[in-house]
Amino acid sequence: MSFGFNKLLKKILPKRLFYRALIIVAAPIIILQVTISIVFFDSIWIKANKGMTRSLVSEIKTLFDVYRSDNKENIQFLTNSYKKNFDFVINIKKNEKLPITKSDRRFSPMDRSLRREMKQIFGQNYWFDTVTYIDLVDLRIKSDDRIIQIFFSKDKIAPSSVRIFVMWLTVPSLLLIFIALIFLKNQTRPIINLSKAAKKFGKGESIENLRPSGALEIREATYEFDRMMKRINRHLTQRSEMLSGISHDLRTPLTRLKLQLALLEKKDTAIKMAGDIDEMERMLNDYLQYAKSQTEEKSVKFSLTSTITNLLKKYDTNKYEFSSNQDLKFYGRENLIKRCILNILENGLTYGNKIFVDLKKSMNNLVITIEDDGPGVDRSEYSNVFRPFYRVDKSRGLNKSGVGLGLSVAQDIVKSHGGNISLSESKHKGLLVKISLPF
Secondary structure, three states, X not given: OHHHHHHHHHHHOOOOHHHHHHHHHHHHHHHHHHHHHHHHHHHHHHHHHHHHXXXXXXXXXXXXXXXXXXXXXXXXXXXXXXXXXXXXXXXXXEOOOOOOOOOOOXXXXXXXXXXXXXXXXXXXXXXXXXXOOOOEEEEEEEEOOEEEEEEEEHHHOOOOHHHHHHHHHHHHHHHHHHHHHHHHHHXXXXXXXXXXXXXXXXXXXXXXXXXXXXXXXXXXXXXXXXXXXXXXXXXXXXXXXXXXXXXXXHHHHHHHHHHHHHOOOOHHHHHHHHHHHHHHHHHHHHHHHXXXXXXXXXXXXXXXXXXXXXXXXXXXXXXXXXXXXXXXXXXXXHHHHHHHHHHHHHHHHHHOXXXXXXXXXXXXXXXXXXXXXXXXXOHHHOOOOOOXXXXXXXXXXXXXXXXXXXXXXXXXXXXXXXXXXXXXEOOOOOEEEEEEEEO
16 A cells, blocks of 8 residues: 555656755645635634624614615615715615526625625525625615615625735745745756766766865765766776887887798798787787777767768678668767777678668667678677677687677777667577667
8 A cells, every 4th residue: 555655656746856855845835825824714714704794784684674664764864874884875776676696606705605694684585796896795685666775895794904915925935935946956956967977977978177066965975976087087097008008018029029030931930920920919909999998088969870871881882781760969979989880890791791780769869780690699698798808609700800809899888878788689690789879
């Protein structure tokens, strides 16, 4: 029971912190004002209205009794007194009938109270109208063949302070909620900025001018995040510099070895050793490419459709098929995305005769699928092929070039953009690589 109620609340309540905090602030104010309004109208306004109406009806009953006595002197005296002291306008109409009520305002407190008091004394021999005139009530009472028409002010049966009370009740509440909106906006803005910074850093983008602001706890969280980000960037920079040094140091002895092999008299041995050196150099280059895949590059907005089209132009048109129904834009590091897609294209054409590329847009992602008609990869190896320097011996063969870094580099690039890469079996019996990039 409680689990179902909690699940219902999660669906109804807003997801954002700003709106949840607004409910926490505004809900008590609204509930308090509604409670005060109900108590006021029930215990004060309605009772005051009822007392004023009962007093007015008693005055009208006195006037009605005098009119029925047919004492002209009393009638004239009382009429003049009511006009002078109570601001009544009294008319006597003969040979007329009571009007037919066009609308009955059952939910009007003033109409309901007047109707209740008049019915107790005059039964059904009355009619009144509180709508036609703004400040006056038209009341008519039937007496034999005459109609006694009385006009009186609405203030006699409705307290005039109600509108002022409603104004003082609503205006301060709206003012308090407005002030709460301003403060909540200022308090939630640092959290939103920190969230955006974490999202950008997760995609490998550079973050500038991250200033701690807001409450003390949010400032501390922002400060610690900034320190963590700088430590990670420092580590990546040190790794890149170290690998650049290794690359520079290893290329020199490899070049000397090549020169020495060229001078050897045993050509067969020299050719074999040169092949090993070439493989070592290729492995070194691939490793450097893998290690530098996280190097800093400015994110820009570019056409992913045009990027894939330009990469495919270097291949024979008979070796690929590309389908995309629109020009899709993506915000990221263009060169890294190119390297990622190129690695997968090269991998597909290395082990297959033809590749099939598709680009489409889902609800929150751009999805790239690249299929080939090669031998494929066993399902048990899907997680292993993303490991650095891992090569599948059975299905993709050791006789092919490469040191097993293509998919590793591709996975690093995709994940650095907050995306996901997965493998499955292609409908062409080869391998299907699916890349999802958030936009």
